Amino acid sequence: SSASTAAGRGGTARPSRQVPAARSGEGGVLAAQRGTSVDGLGERAVTRYHIDLSAGSVHKETVVCADLEDALGGIARAFKILDPAYVDDPLGPEAALVMNLGLLTGTRVMTGLRTYFSGYSPLKASRSGCPGLMWTAGSGDFGARLRGLGIDDVVFSGCSPRPTLVRIHPGDDGACFEFLDAADLLGLGVNERIQTLHRRFPGAHFAVIGPAGEHFREVAYAGIALSTENQLATGDAKPRYCGRGGFGSVMGSKNLLAIAADGPDPQASPQGLKQVNRQINLGPGSLRYRDVAGSPGGGTWRNAQMLQEVGALPEFNFRPSGSDASMVLLRPSVEAGPYVVKAESCRLCGIRCHKNVYDPDPSGEAGRFRTKVDYEPLDLLSANLGIFDPDQAFELIALVDELGMDSISLGVTLGYVMEYNRRHPDHPIVGGLSYGDFAGTRRAVLAVAEGHLPELGQGVKRLSEQTGETGYAYHSKGVEYPAYLPQTNPGFPWALAGGHVSMRTFFLLLFERETGLDYWVDAVTNRGPLILLDDISGLCKFSAIDPETEAEAIKVAAGLGVDGDDLREVVRRTFVRGYANERRHGFAAGDYSLPAEGHDELPAMQLPHFNTAEFFGRLRERVMAVMDERARAAGLLP
Numbered sequence: 001s002s003a004s005t006a007a008g009r010g011g012t013a014r015p016s017r018q019v020p021a022a023r024s025g026e027g028g029v030l031a032a033q034r035g036t037s038v039d040g041l042g043e044r045a046v047t048r049y050h051i052d053l054s055a056g057s058v059h060k061e062t063v064v065c066a067d068l069e070d071a072l073g074g075i076a077r078a079f080k081i082l083d084p085a086y087v088d089d090p091l092g093p094e095a096a097l098v099m100n101l102g103l104l105t106g107t108r109v110m111t112g113l114r115t116y117f118s119g120y121s122p123l124k125a126s127r128s129g130c131p132g133l134m135w136t137a138g139s140g141d142f143g144a145r146l147r148g149l150g151i152d153d154v155v156f157s158g159c160s161p162r163p164t165l166v167r168i169h170p171g172d173d174g175a176c177f178e179f180l181d182a183a184d185l186l187g188l189g190v191n192e193r194i195q196t197l198h199r200r201f202p203g204a205h206f207a208v209i210g211p212a213g214e215h216f217r218e219v220a221y222a223g224i225a226l227s228t229e230n231q232l233a234t235g236d237a238k239p240r241y242c243g244r245g246g247f248g249s250v251m252g253s254k255n256l257l258a259i260a261a262d263g264p265d266p267q268a269s270p271q272g273l274k275q276v277n278r279q280i281n282l283g284p285g286s287l288r289y290r291d292v293a294g295s296p297g298g299g300t301w302r303n304a305q306m307l308q309e310v311g312a313l314p315e316f317n318f319r320p321s322g323s324d325a326s327m328v329l330l331r332p333s334v335e336a337g338p339y340v341v342k343a344e345s346c347r348l349c350g351i352r353c354h355k356n357v358y359d360p361d362p363s364g365e366a367g368r369f370r371t372k373v374d375y376e377p378l379d380l381l382s383a384n385l386g387i388f389d390p391d392q393a394f395e396l397i398a399l400v401d402e403l404g405m406d407s408i409s410l411g412v413t414l415g416y417v418m419e420y421n422r423r424h425p426d427h428p429i430v431g432g433l434s435y436g437d438f439a440g441t442r443r444a445v446l447a448v449a450e451g452h453l454p455e456l457g458q459g460v461k462r463l464s465e466q467t468g469e470t471g472y473a474y475h476s477k478g479v480e481y482p483a484y485l486p487q488t489n490p491g492f493p494w495a496l497a498g499g500h501v502s503m504r505t506f507f508l509l510l511f512e513r514e515t516g517l518d519y520w521v522d523a524v525t526n527r528g529p530l531i532l533l534d535d536i537s538g539l540c541k542f543s544a545i546d547p548e549t550e551a552e553a554i555k556v557a558a559g560l561g562v563d564g565d566d567l568r569e570v571v572r573r574t575f576v577r578g579y580a581n582e583r584r585h586g587f588a589a590g591d592y593s594l595p596a597e598g599h600d601e602l603p604a605m606q607l608p609h610f611n612t613a614e615f616f617g618r619l620r621e622r623v624m625a626v627m628d629e630r631a632r633a634a635g636l637l638p
């Protein structure tokens with residue numbers, strides 16, 4: 001037992017609890033791969049830890065891989081863990097939270113850094129109130145440290161009796177879990193919390209919630225932040241976020257404020273990966289996210305310019321204005337001054353997709369760090385709220401990040417409030433919050449994080465049901481839309497998690513301009529779900545490599561003999577498993593829908609208007625027939 005102590009609420013030192021894992025076998029993904037033939041799937045095993053936070057107990061389990069889902073990991077393995085169980089309350093102690101890795105997490109395959117948190121979401125729900133299975137993912141350096149500790153899965157259950165930091169470090173028999181009092185972290189912002197932990201455990205990396213996650217019953221979309229080397233080295237607020245689905249709220253419900261992975265970097269070899277990494281770094285898939293001379297700046301920020309040019313940039317609660325008001329938010333305008341934009345990267349990644357904004361120092365170089373700009377938070381916390389001032393936008397993005405909330409869910413909910421108040425000037429809600437009101441928006445953001453505005457903190461689905469006006473509440477199944485118009489994307493309702501990270505149909509109309517029913521049935525049931533591969537393998541979505549290249553990476557880095565078709569089949573089976581889980585747990589045909597005004601023709605939009613209510617009705621009938629049949633064939637539906 002450790003002799004270390006942690007301060008309690010009243011400043012009294014309390015002894016920590018350090019619990020060695022109960023043995024039930026040996027191994028781990030990477031360890032099991034040594035000497036394993038590519039056909040020997042059954043010889044592979046994963047190391048899973050079951051943590052009962054109520055009892056402070058740890059049980060170690062070695063699970064022999066029964067299929068590729070088990071071997072590849074990520075959401076494919078997490079869904080198998082979670083699918084047999086069901087909980088009515090995702091924030092109850094009986095609800096499991098799975099933290100795990102993909103097979104390529106912690107390898108030397110470029111972008112192989114992902115950590116996944118999966119469970120039943122406090123945000124995603126059917127119209128009848130049944131919670132939905134979901135996940136969230138992030139990069140940063142935390143996942144690689146978990147890999148260095150020999151961890152594949154951690155299943156958290158129960159609720160700690162006090163605010164808790166779980167420190168994981170090497171033990172005599174695998175990883176050792178130490179339960180430390182974390183009362184001193186209460187109320188701290190995300191970066192402040194991470195920097196505090198870094199001073200205490202300088203060799204570790206961290207997964208933390210912010211203040212919003214402490215108010216888990218009032219905030220359904222709190223996120224989880226993962227620390228980065230850049231953040232720890234500079235002190236700047238540069239974590240990576242697992243934002244969607246409210247899993248920071250789930251952590252908060254378990255009184256789990258932070259997790260420290262205090263172990264070594266995995267000793268992975270880059271041998272044989274030169275061509276794969278070159279394809280990731282310089283290939284066509286990642287081109288949109290890189291800064292390339294002679295083209296618009298990379299990263300997701302460039303999406304704003306592409307959508308603005310065709311009148312499809314969401315403004316005023318998903319209603320493009322047709323004006324040039326948003327031009328000031330585009331990267332070329334911001335780089336014209338008075339700001340400095342730097343392209344920075346995650347560990348060992350050459351894509352440099354992070355577009356970090358700084359105030360200039362006296363010499364004109366990067367001075368004070370402001371925020372990292374991604375398209376979706378930028379649009380949803382500015383133009384979609386009628387705010388057209390980049391300085392105000394950067395302040396809101398940074399504030400929401402530091403409070404530990406999902407900027408997509410919060411931004412969409414704020415936009416709904418503003419539109420409701422525009423339509424009901426005599427009976428406004430939330431103090432009459434209106435478009436363009438930066439000061440009022442800032443106050444509302446703080447109030448949500450502090451638990452003072454639960455009607456906003458529960459998300460746009462529940463708020464619109466309370467007001468009785470659901471037609472302009474932009475979500476499907478309770479998960480708010482990223483900053484893409486539903487008029488352009490009838491695939492939103494079949495996304496298992498975030499609408500742009502789990503169903504790649506959001507840009508098809510812009511790039512391909514196809515409006516046929518057969519095309520969209522195929523897009524939703526076959527092409528769109530392929531984006532889930534990176535939520536299984538451990539790679540970042542910005543690598544954007546094809547399944548054949550990813551299969552080669554898996555062969556070289558992990559010794560598992562798969563091909564592109566094998567990976568496509570795992571994705572298909574995982575998508576079907578997630579869909580069948582929804583259907584078994586109360587999601588009916590009506591849950592797969594768009595808000596009524598999402599079918600409206602938009603005068604400013606210069607893309608084909610095709611996603612009418614009639615078109616969508618026919619699409620839904622065919623998509624659900626295909627998916628129901630696949631689920632029955634897999635034995636997942638009666």
